Amino acid sequence: MLSLAPVAMATTSPAQLELHRLGGSVFLLCWTLEASPFGKPAIALTGGGRRLPAASISLGLRDGRERLVVAFRSSGHDNVVATLTDHGPQGDVTAGFDPTLVHGLADPAELLKELAPQARLTLANALVRSWPPLFGLAAIPNYLSFLRQLLLTLFPKPAAMQPTAALVEGQWLFETAVPADFGALQGVARLDGAGLSRLDLKARLGATDRSGKRELHLVLDAPPSRGGGLLILQGERSLVLRALPGRQAAASLGRWWAGKAASRDGLRNWVVEQLAGLSEQGRLLAIEMQRRVPLAVQHVRRSDDLPAAELDLAVCNRAGLLIGGWLRDPDDLLEEVLLHRGNGEPIAMLAHLQRFPVRLPAGADGETRAATGFAGFASDYATGAPVLQPRCEIKLKSGTTLTLRPPVQPADAVTIRARALAAIPPQYLTADMLGTTLAPVLAACQEDLRDSRPEPTVRMFGQPLARPKASVVIPLYRVYDFLRVQVAAFAGDRWFAENAELIYVLDSPEHEAEVAHLLGGLHLAYGLPMRLVAMRRNGGFSAACNAGANQARGEVLALVNSDVIPTANDWLPALIARLDRGARVGAVGPKLLYDDGSLQHAGLFFKRDSKGTWLNHHYFKGMPGSYAPANVERPVPGVTGACIVMARDLYEELGGFDESYVIGDYEDSDLCLKIRRAGFGILYVPDVALYHLERQSIARSIDYTRGAASQHNAWLQSQRWGAQIDALMQAFETSAPELALPAPVAPSEPDLVPRFGFRRATAA
Known part of the structure; x- marks a missing residue:
């Protein structure tokens, strides 16, 4: 590691001052000092009388000291002066140096050697996420080489991302596991010969399993023939490195669907959303897979007074999901109705259910029993993807849950519209029911029919x-x-x-x-x-x-x-x-x-x-x-x-x-x-x-x-x-004539009264 030749120009010199080249004209200044009791220290850089743009982070060392790390760009024409402010009684400390004297790239092992574990991750996150776009490092070859070495120093033998199924449009479904403390996924980057690129991906993190891991699924481009790239997964509290494999045979989507997807409906619904977001071909494939390998219908039908329920309507389009069915709860044991989705927490639906009386058959002789019909709309469900068998849970105050799953539902707009129109008996329809429950689905059906209508x-x-x-x-x-x-x-x-x-x-x-x-x-x-x-x-x-x-x-x-x-x-x-x-x-x-x-x-x-x-x-x-x-x-x-x-x-x-x-x-x-x-x-x-x-x-x-x-x-x-x-x-x-015809007005405030004088006409 290269130490600075110039000495500090202040009476008190820092414990350690080092300068490294990251790539091109971008450098890294590391100033190590004892932890300051006076406040958080800061470094300002000037060159040629002007303040240099810089980005800094503070890293803890294993021995309790603190290292300020500053990334900056230098034109190479002027010496740089670094001023350290630690708010102590001795005042600021300054040091001057010439970046042109530093030729070799930073040594990743030396940079990481004294850092505490969390500080290592903080530095890696800055090098991957914050500094490349700020200083234009994402395509500089020597920086990419340095970054690859640093990541492989942190994670010497990264596991490979496992392709689980080939989707459509050159997209594959990948699966890996991350630590339980990974937290929410903050970002994904790919490092390969083409450069460092941030990927705008949708990901699904599963729950922690018995081994303390969480499944992570991603949809990525099919790997190139040779592979060799690295995938960097940045979490709230952790960073995970995975090797991207070369081109290989991936399992068919049908095989995966009949296996893992058949028992994991949350994951299944998430993949449906991803397929629908790729293309029309993907949307049709999602519908086909759900019909080809349907899930078992689940309902609770009882002849006693314990809670019972059935979900027989669950139609989904771009507006959201409309559910409907019936329930019996004579002893008021119902606590919540939960609608599960592909990712995130279930949606609490009880407060959004529209209810109306229905009669259920109770025997072969035509007897019926009173029950409560319901219909509810979830606007933020599945982003309009065609989920044909969503899972709903009836949660009781005792802690018992009843799982409901409908038969395979329609996916075409005409049938969805017909099912929505039959969701609530006409005699019980109110303006509120129409506005909050049926109208969004019907409006989306009409839009879908208009947008997809072939030419006559x-x-x-x-x-x-x-x-x-x-x-x-x-x-x-x-x-x-x-x-x-x-x-x-x-x-x-x-x-x-x-x-x-x-x-x-x-x-x-x-x-x-x-x-x-x-x-x-x-x-x-x-x-x-x-x-x-x-x-x-x-x-x-x-x-x-x-x-x-x-x-x-x-x-x-x-x-x-x-x-x-x-x-x-x-x-x-x-x-x-x-x-x-x-x-x-x-x-x-x-x-x-x-x-x-x-x-x-x-x-x-x-x-x-x-x-x-x-x-x-x-x-x-x-x-x-x-x-x-x-x-x-x-x-x-x-x-x-x-x-x-x-x-x-x-x-x-x-x-x-x-x-x-x-x-x-x-x-x-x-x-x-x-x-x-x-x-x-x-x-x-x-x-x-x-x-x-x-x-x-x-x-x-x-x-x-x-x-x-x-x-x-x-x-x-x-x-x-x-x-x-x-x-x-x-x-x-009132037969009130309009004396003058106004000019046409905006649609939001139309004037509908005509120019004519009116004659009263009465209705029979």
Whole structure:
């Protein structure tokens, strides 16, 4: 070890002063002194009259002395002066030296020789973690050589990281063991011929086993052919060195899954998270492995009064995990419900469970027993990875725990949405249940469906119009009973045949061949050109309408249901004529009749239910079609999506139908509210009448539960538009005219009151 040649310039010299080269122009000054009773000593470095940037640590020696170690960079042109301040009565001590006299690298063995065990780790952590980025050492070859020697001096024969399974995208799962006192993992670095690099890795530390070790799992790049690198694991209270092996045969993921993963569900869930975070291929592999090697279903069913429970719902997406099931606890023995995850402490769920009464079968003769149904949502579970069989524990006040595990759960968004809608019986749903438990999962399902939706296929029957004035978009879902009548009515309307393009959007792609055959036959029979847009996957009413609008070429867009039949010709031009940008009429809707001639729709309005949620209603619904108040043209709060006519550019400007609404409900009123937010009014035109055989197709949807889906959509509309709907309905109910049309305002503060003077309209 090189001692400094210059002597201290103060009357009292330090016990020991040494200078070492770390690499390049970076040096290490070591100043050893007796422990100071006056305070923590510090060293300042100056060169050429300027203070040098430096980083220092204090290290304890085995004999009780203290060593201040300072890393600094020197340009080599000036002598360096070190000033030691120990707050003692003798004052500061200074020493001058010339770093250019130090040529050889520091000797790791000499640096470590006198240090206490914890001081060795402190120095190693600084050399690995703090100083390389500060002084640009991570790629200097002689520093990397020095650091490798120092680490191998601390850990002469590092164990090898063991690859346990090959994953995807060139990633492997590695396993090793660390001491029980390792603490939380603070960082991981890799040292090899390419340099010293910090790795941004997710790791899982297991519990301490009988031998006093803790398992550590990491996902790393597949090792190179020759290997030879070192992996540095930095813990809160320890540092662990592992040798990275060369390329070798790793076990298949399937074999590992059937072995260790089958008995370690926390580790299994963690690997699921890692796979899902790698790529779509990884996510699909995680789903496959869970289905290929499922865990045993666990529940507690009892016929006595001891606690019993079952977990039958545990669907997971990017929002979190939704669980549901039932429990019986007649003697109030339940203390907590714990939801286990891949890493970290279990999530306490009891305070977040929504409860409702259920009846359980109790015998072959149809007897039932009262129980408590529950549903709960954990937002921070598994980062949206598809964990299909999470473990839940019922913890009793006696200390007993009951383990619950559901059957393998669905991973696709459509089925997750259907299961979420059935999680809580509609009669028990409240706004709080929707907002805290169901809405996050449903919103994530809608986003997943939108983001992953394939492009539809398009087929044309006949020669399309060169320049259509209007585009009529009609979504189809499983019910095609009215197509013949509807197409015949359109074909018999001369204006329609000469000026409108007809676009059908099929939202049940399994019926594409059948519907294409039907439309092809109708084209041959009536000569009316039409386009079929076939969705590759069911996306709901909003997505279907938006897909059709994307194909539209007309200046005006008419969105019409498949069960709407005109009563007379020229219905479409009569509605188009009422659109007027100058008068700020943004959308119009006709009178809709049931097949018996009674009113189904004479404009849409909003009314609160007993829970304060804004619901959609139709003026005069059920009254005779000739009912006088329903035959007055007037502005209305909104019109139904069964038939709404508006400018296509306005539809596109507003983003079309919002696909956040589940399946098909309330997106029409949401669009009307967006039209008003843009500064336009909405007009009801009773001179145009059409038949509407209401909800014939939506009732065929396996996901549509009128209570759950509709309540969610009403809740969502109320959350978004509650204050604005309140102001709008007050204006209509008081017949208060708006004297001037305001400029469009930001979406957060929309003004929905139209320019028209209002006439009072009452609901039947």
